[in-house]
Amino acid sequence: MAFESLSEKFQGILKKIRGQSRLTEANMEDMLKEVRIALLEADVNFKVVKQFTESVKQKAIGEQVYLKVNPSQMVVKIVHDELTELLGSGDSELKFEKNKPTIILLVGLQGTGKTTSAGKLALLMKKKLNKKVLLAAGDVYRPAAIDQLSQIGAQIQVPVFTMGTDVSPVEIAKKAKEKAYNEHFDVLIIDTAGRLQIDETLMKELNDITDAVQPTETLLLVDAMSGQDAINVATAFHSALSLTGIIMSKLDGDARGGSALSIKHLTGVPIKFAGTGEKLSDLDQFHPDRMADRILGMGDVVTLVEKVKEEIDEKEAAREANKMLEGKFTLDDLIVQMKRIQRMGSLGGLLRLIPGMPKITEEQKEAGEKEMRTMEAIVNSMTPYERKHPEVLKNSRKVRIAKGCGKTNADINRLLKKFEQMQEMMKKMQQYKKTGRMPPGMNLPGGGIGAM
């Protein structure tokens, strides 16, 4: 994800240090130089970079790291602590009003993803928090912006308040607020047109909207790809509107998103959400401390666990787990599992969250996902009986299935092999359940992503 390259860089730097028995002032300088370049390449603002490297150095000296037996761990810790500090400490929750609608105003430059994020935010509130949400289309300038929000609203079944393009956005916001109050909505999300922070007319318009509706939250959209100027943009929006948070968009790209980190550092406005994909469900809470872990290549296990939890109905999961452990695991179950994984987002996205697996290339990820699709096609071409009793699959059946799904016999054999391995693993798991000890040599079948 965005910080992968940064984390790789750090890993590279730290590896160099690990190879050396002692951290000297000289190699400390080397490391700081690399850290500086890595951060600059990640679009972290140069002022922040300066402070960062300076404070890492100070801390390292202060803690007499040079004399430690294991200096590399010490440095990891210092860099990690500093990054966490840079990213902001503590979780950044949205604030909700108690007895009236919570009003969220989305602002930002053109093309940062306000309209899409409005939809994502609405879906998140509706699905996760069971809120009654109203969207308001306040972008009267960009052609078809209102259409776009209406279509998004229809997709996620959230009402969209529109007044066309001939009404001032301030008026739209006021009327939307009235509607939210009268019809007892929990949350009103107001989308606004993209604007330059130096456009006085349009910035005043945002001021007027703020005065008129008194938003609970004013969130600035920041593109993960933005460069050094992002800090000027954020500072201007912040001084005009007193921002309460940042949403980082397009974090599913390969930009490293350093600019957003600088914004947090220099303005103090916390990053609250991260846009992580094209689907409307692809909006995550932003957790600075976990992100620091990820930058250092420690993986982001907590996010993974939460993601899995959210997508899986726990009872169903428990039932299935039992079925698996009793050895009644069928090909159908395999597909159900696979689909569940797909629902959670791309396999690549998930794998990035697992510690110790930072080095998966795009090609490998694609290959893994492609293989999942192949397997599904094969299973879908089987009869229900065959799915429950794969042992009946002899050549003639395989030929039929291969024709049905457009794959080859070899593909089918590969699937069956994996299925056997999976069953084998289940048996071992059962053993583990009984004895409470992990059987030796237990691995994922096939030992890789392609095997899932």
Add this chain to the structure above:
Amino acid sequence: MGLFKFLKEKFSKKQDEETKVYVEGMSKSREHFANKLDELSKRYKEVNQEYFEQLEEILIEADVGVSLTLRLIEEVINESKEQGIKEPKQINELVVEKMFVGYAEKGDIINEVQFVKDGPTVLLVAGVNGVGKTTSIAKLAYRYISQGKKVKLCAADTFRAGATEQLTIWANRLGCEIVVGKTNSDPASVAYDAAYQAKRDGTDLLIVDTAGRLQNKINLMNELAKISRVISKEIPNAPHEAFLIIDATTGQNGVIQAKQFLDCIKLTGIVITKMDGTSKGGIILAIRDELGVPVRFIGLGEKMTDLEEFDLDKYLYGLCLGGKIDE
């Protein structure tokens, strides 16, 4: 040396309309960049290590790119030592000159869309999400309609909600034809239809809009390659031009963007958008440096007319000097 002088002489006597647009459009970018260079040179009597470090920061802040910046500074340090230059202003000129020369010697600079002799010329427009593809297409269409060309638009962004509607509104304003497909239909098929029609109805320029895609999404990049392939089936050698739209606020990722899109389709140029903001768009220098792809047009506002040919002189003039001629 003498580049500043050259630029001053070129533009100070008569500021033509286009130069004015640059100077005005880039006034905010310039305020930061030029002022910083200027202030810096006033603070020092003689250049030293610290001076170069600060110079480096100014370039990095303009998103010129870390590796290019480091190289530029190193070259300037070496050259200034060789030639015994110590005066800050001269050093600044040397840096700007290096940027200029570095860009210019990467190849010819042609801005206008190059039309083929027979049949329609096809221009494919691509980029990541939210950079201003659709708006840039409207501006380009306006430009060539004004030049008397028959322009047709193709709405091959069938994915984003409202994208087709957005382009349709522009087509109506421009009074040009548009080919659209159904939501979520295969964009390549829409492009094919458009190419098919363009070939038969005497279209001069077919501009194909595509959905925003992040360059690390392999499926979407393959889809783009397919769009390009399918067009060439109907019109050989098309698309003749393929523009990557890059947002001026883009940081280091811009180079990766250009590289990935270049691997996927035959890019012939870049349109840099939103240059009317405070961003300096220095990433175009890094892209040219690493990949050789030239900037063809520059977007300086939201109106149909806010598109100018990219002119290196004017860009550097606007960035470094504009409005400071008398000093």
